Amino acid sequence: MAAVEILFQRQATDDRWMAAAACKGLTNLFFPPPAERPQARDRREAAAEAVCNDCAVQSTCRSFARDHHEYGFWGGESEDQRHAAGYRLIAPIGVRAQQAG
Numbered sequence: 001m002a003a004v005e006i007l008f009q010r011q012a013t014d015d016r017w018m019a020a021a022a023c024k025g026l027t028n029l030f031f032p033p034p035a036e037r038p039q040a041r042d043r044r045e046a047a048a049e050a051v052c053n054d055c056a057v058q059s060t061c062r063s064f065a066r067d068h069h070e071y072g073f074w075g076g077e078s079e080d081q082r083h084a085a086g087y088r089l090i091a092p093i094g095v096r097a098q099q100a101g
């Protein structure tokens with residue numbers, strides 16, 4: 001099997017869990033709008049966490065986000081929580097801004 005076929009097969013397999021995601025159609029809860037204020041972020045992420053806590057693929061989702069340095073709220077975990085757990089964001093803009101303040 002060619003490398004590109006292996007890569008394609010792995011990507012197809014790795015994404016299958018997303019079919020069971022409880023957050024379909026709720027993108028606005030899981031990714032911030034521009035210039036979101038901290039209080040609004042807290043409210044949005046609390047709502048996202050409630051959805052994640054009832055999701056059948058939470059553990060797989062969390063691992064995926066950690067391994068792929070994702071932005072947004074994944075697997076019951078915010079960007080900041082992933083960063084604090086040692087799964088660094090590629091460009092942790094919000095984390096840096098908080099540390100500077």
Ligand code: SF4
Nearest residue numbers: 021023052055061075
């Ligand atoms: S754990 Fe949360 S972010 Fe992940 S698929 Fe489920 S609802 Fe979506």
